[in-house]
Amino acid sequence: MTMRVVECNICGEPLAAATDDELLGRLRAHVESEHSSAPLDEHQARETIAREAYDASDS
Numbered sequence: 001m002t003m004r005v006v007e008c009n010i011c012g013e014p015l016a017a018a019t020d021d022e023l024l025g026r027l028r029a030h031v032e033s034e035h036s037s038a039p040l041d042e043h044q045a046r047e048t049i050a051r052e053a054y055d056a057s058d059s
């Protein structure tokens, strides 16, 4: 199975999800809890995923 992965552009932590929409939620939740001083709006999160997300196999 292929996962979509994006690295947090603040701390570099890799976040993985089954779809880009789920990844968007994970990225926003991560930023909200870990980097509350640097919030990411939905538009910025979508751009980050469009630009930087990549496919990874979880096997």
Ligand SMILES: [Zn+2]
Pocket (backbone or CB within 6 Å): 008, 009, 010, 011, 012, 013, 030, 031, 034, 035
């Ligand atoms: Zn982070």
